[in-house]
Amino acid sequence: MLKKENRLTKRKEFGYIYKKGKNAYSKFLMLVYVPTKLKKIRVGFSISKKIGKAHTRNLVKRRLRAIIFELIKNNKLKTNNYIFIANVGIDNLSFEELKNQVMYLITKENLVNE
RNA sequence: UUAGAUAUACUUAUGGUUGCGUAAAAGAAAUUUUAUGAGGAAAGUCCGAGCACCACAGAGUAAGAGUGACGGCUAACGGCCGCCGGGAGCAAUCCUAGGGAAAGUGCAACAGAGAUAUACCGCAUAAGUGAAAACUUAUGUAAGGGUGGAAAGGCACAGAUAAGAGCGUGCCAAAAAUAUAGGUAACUAUGUUUUUAUGUAAACCCCACUCGGUGCAAGUUAAGGGGCGUUAUAAAACUACUCGUAAGUCCCAAUACAACGCAUGAGCAUAUUGGUAACAAUGUGCCUAGAUAGAUAACCAUAUAACACAGAACUCGGCUUAUGUGUAUCUAAUUAA
RNA sequence: GCAGAUAUAGUUUAAUGGUAGAAUGUGGGCUUCCCAAGCCUAAAAUACGGGUUCGAUUCCCGUUAUCUGCU
Secondary structure, three states, X not given: OOOHHXXXXXXXXXXXXXXXXXXXXXXXXXXXXXXXXXXXXXXXXXXXXXXXXXXXXXXXXXXXXXXXXXXXXXXOEOOEEEEEEEOOOHHHOOHHHHHHHHHHHHHHOOOEOO
């Protein structure tokens, strides 16, 4: 799982990234990212009430975090600020399908460390 | 066996790899170690409390809102337990906002002669017209007809009568009063007397009882402190000192998207006693989430029904709704012995 | 988290407890050489589940969905 220093917490930071960031889309996910001066990767997740009740939203968030954690651990992500935004229908995906969605977005934008 | 009713229990455990929140300890620090970490509904926010602020000397009335058989339980309740009445079901059992319609007002479509009193057809008498059949008018009549959710208690009988009717008699039903018996009480059973009054109060209303308002996004803590010494200046004043304001500079403490509120409580577990029960009393033991883009995960193995519904956000007591599996007891029907 | 409002044809909206009404859209027909406009006509709804009442869109209770406000 992600530690606190790898998470985006403040509302200002989210607003900054939404304004300045580049966007990438897949069917169930949207990625916004922006380069940082810090040497840490920081990630935020936005999952709205449209997706489901509290329980399902938590489940989606946890799975996304687990995926991102593995990537960070293996040093595969470039150091940027990321926000992942979930679309309707994401609650029906399994863990593997979610992982494919994330990898598709990252490879599309050339954010993978060689 | 099938269909149904009620009550109740659990709703994960162990191990491996990689990880998260909180607390404590160690360390100069990075960090490490240990402990601990969502529910039966955490949900809906429908009731009731604590707690905080606002209003108020204190209390009451009006308005408004809610509740409504009786007895008990509870901190309190619109909740729970017991019991009574009413309703549903073959039954087990379940449901029940269950005071007042004889204080007043409103409403009751369509149908029907007539809707809270009524004479359309019918029955009878009298008068008139007519050769007669019959018709018209007046009076009496609720037995018969059809309508409706409801037609003024119901059924039977004979008599009285011009024709008829609770007008009378017998049986039955309901309401009120009263007596006896049972029950703490609501009420029940039986007898006597009187009465037969449409329904609707989840329409207005009357009676009794309860309620000040807002919700932790409540609310509390502040927008600096100190030193240096230079310059300028409103006002005042004869002038000066002093004080204040603005600018400069240094140090400290912060920076609200923060901290507190915020986790020992009408607490949990267990045993005994009292009570039909809800529940209460006493003894013993325990301390058990506290986040703020918001912690329980990812991948596996074994057992298992645990693969369902579903994530604490100030805290409790209920109610309602969603949902997986098991157990016990009871009822009805069918089949077999 | 707390507080509040609403739900009626595909869409926008009416209806005092008594046969759910309009507009617009949709389908069919007429008109036209064809289309549009116009005329005629048909289908189509009280969010869901209970209760009160002779009778409920309306009154009461619960559920669901949508919307709004409060750092």
